[in-house]
Amino acid sequence: MVRIAEIVGADNLLVGDAVSERFVHIWKTHIPLAAVAVVTPTSVEQVSAVMRYCHQTGLSVVVHGGLTNMVGSTETSGIELVISMEKMNRILELDVNSKTAFVEAGVILEHLQEEVKKVGLMFPVTFGAKGSAQVGGMIATNAGGLRVFRYGMTRQWVLGLEVVMSDGTVISGLKKLVKDNSGLDLKQLFIGSEGVLGIITRAVLRLSPASGGRHTAFVALEDFGQVLVFLRSMELTLGGALTAFELIWKDTYQRMCGVLKGGGIPLAFGYPLYVLLEISTSTGGTSPNLLEQLLEKYLEEGIVLDAAVASSESEQNRFWRIREDVDHLVSQCTFDQHFDVSLPIADIGDYVDGIRRNLDAEPGVDTYFVYGHMADGNIHVVVSKKYDSVDLIERVNNLIYSPLTNYGGSISAEHGIGTHKKAYLPYCRSKEELDLMRRLKGALDPKGILNPGKII
Amino acid sequence: MVRIAEIVGADNLLVGDAVSERFVHIWKTHIPLAAVAVVTPTSVEQVSAVMRYCHQTGLSVVVHGGLTNMVGSTETSGIELVISMEKMNRILELDVNSKTAFVEAGVILEHLQEEVKKVGLMFPVTFGAKGSAQVGGMIATNAGGLRVFRYGMTRQWVLGLEVVMSDGTVISGLKKLVKDNSGLDLKQLFIGSEGVLGIITRAVLRLSPASGGRHTAFVALEDFGQVLVFLRSMELTLGGALTAFELIWKDTYQRMCGVLKGGGIPLAFGYPLYVLLEISTSTGGTSPNLLEQLLEKYLEEGIVLDAAVASSESEQNRFWRIREDVDHLVSQCTFDQHFDVSLPIADIGDYVDGIRRNLDAEPGVDTYFVYGHMADGNIHVVVSKKYDSVDLIERVNNLIYSPLTNYGGSISAEHGIGTHKKAYLPYCRSKEELDLMRRLKGALDPKGILNPGKII
Known part of the structure; x- marks a missing residue:
């Protein structure tokens, strides 16, 4: 020392x-x-x-x-x-013309978002933990969050990285370039590597023009097939203007609405499926009544069963609180387990039907909630149990994870693998893939001193 | 054999x-x-x-x-x-609901685009060679092209890859997942690796909803500072609806317009800089006169000097032919050298001023043309020479490439390194980066049998 x-x-x-x-x-x-x-x-x-x-x-x-x-x-x-990294917390440069931020790894995400906003731009990656999460960790885990459908994961917003390798070598690729095909794109190795290949010390992030207004609605639908029809039709009509499409199953919606304490529930309980959707508009752009007009058409055609458009910003925020206040949902659970899986969009309905049957048949399970970023193929499941035991935890994990193999799904859409999900990685990655991960680890960290025991 | x-x-x-x-x-x-x-x-x-x-x-x-x-x-x-790969040319699946295409590596890009269009979707990566280029090569070179500003490079559209390693091991990651943080994202290694790390055999590509209408305009501006102001303002107003922003220098515009053989030149010659821009609209969206209204405002404010909006699809195509028919430009050159560099957007004006001085002072240079995907920081330079010699080729390469180091630029925005640009790679990649590329090459292809001599 x-x-x-x-x-x-x-x-x-x-x-x-x-x-x-x-x-x-x-x-x-x-x-x-x-x-x-x-x-x-x-x-x-x-x-x-x-x-x-x-x-x-x-x-x-x-x-x-x-x-x-x-x-x-x-x-x-x-x-x-x-x-x-807490003391490496400086924003070193905001370049408004090149739309880039040059930051140290310890910058808190929310601080970055605020500073970027002051210069009329936006850093679009955001998630619940933004007030504590640091930029370096966000990159090392390829964080997703609430705006992936419109803006993509963190990977898409990293232009340059500086990384310290296991032997102290500094790999400096702090470029402000949107396009750079000058040899291997080394930064891609480290984004989402959970610290096992190198230490991210500084980064150049891409910024976005600030988004314009937004319109938010809750919609009720009969079944997953109708949700697919509705999503496709909305995308065709709106293109890039459709910026959120969150699916919530029946009972989960009812429980989520509890956060409003009875006041201003957007749609009645009891419909099979609910979608919270948002369209974003630029100041030049979309007419304010577009969403109402569109949803009326879908109601007439019987594609949606019911719809409510938020008429004010406070109502928009209320709609979003239903979906975002996961703490409220979790507070009703005991011995809860949380899942963050992804699968092909078309298979979501089938998969959820299957795991519901599995969970209903498991005596240790008390209740469960299902919701997710449907347009990204990302489903969250929260399972509340009657008691806790290593066996039960493993059984529930297997109930959720094992069906993913057949769908070509992933046991971790956003959260990563770390230590908690390591045992289940073979459900979605082949022996050859895991061997290649180990080969890369061996080549970049031959002594195995970087974040040992994580992922592989 | x-x-x-x-x-x-x-x-x-x-x-x-x-x-x-x-x-x-x-x-x-x-x-x-x-x-x-x-x-x-x-x-x-x-x-x-x-x-x-x-x-x-x-x-x-x-x-x-x-x-x-x-x-x-x-x-x-x-x-x-x-x-x-020419015989592995099948489109194996188009999944409309998941918006994915499962293809063999030998599928011709244009064929894919056409088939995808038939099901109401779009594969947005496109470039001049689409009628011959294969999907595998497009991925192996992380191809860019004409829609990067709006849709990003090829990397953004690859969801899954199957790769054969140097020893014949098949790494199969043919997932349809938009979000997948289940361990190292191995496909990122192979995208843009120019065949030195593995052979891409099949891929899952992401598809996009078809885009709506488009409006196209040519604009003339006084200097690069005004172009930056104009771009920022347009992005702020239009957000994601601004889908192309191509900058063309004075003399280059005049020569490019030669392709129209005198008929229907959009703007008079002689302005310092020209921008060809496009906004895309969804059927739900933007009002048709938006672009005219916006440009009138910029004219009144003196930000732009002149503007012409295409009033029909054939006029739009004519506008684009000016920019896209690079063959026309090249046909006027002798012993031509072509460059595809990138740099921070804010530095483009400075950089181009510098290389113009360099090229003007080089007696072997006859003339040169400068244009590019300004909003991506990507500039193309075509240099026409009076004679050819190894010395002169090297001198011209150095005139264009050496200033990039100071700007943190890249000697290859889109085209890659291959054998032609290898010698100049140190202008934009450090010794440590090149060493790491070699280390990866050694780990994945220990006998060095995959595409020997390319990049590193």
């Missing part, structure tokens, strides 16, 4: 009690942090020097960003050095 | 004169093909078996798609086996 203190300075090294007490004040965990030390570097050079030392001595490293990961990707076992 | 004939059948193996004569009938080249043999596999299993044989015997392989690459990525030296 003496050598590390020399590299980063005593102010940037925590040891002993300072390590174990660290998590008491950090978001959503009260478990003592188990690590040999925590280092808070202030520059790329420090990260590089720390990694040279770790590489020489074989000391393992776990990088901590905002600790909002949901699959154990930042877990430690006690023998690792934690590198926390 | 006996073993290879056993694998693929005699019908799928060319040797001797059949090899050297092969190129006479193929697009744009009359140079005899130098290769030990050409194999035309009809299945993934055949490609895999051929690669197992090549790996055992150390035989090098060059994959041929539509041979429309512009940087020598499909060049052979005579000692390689050519694997041509």
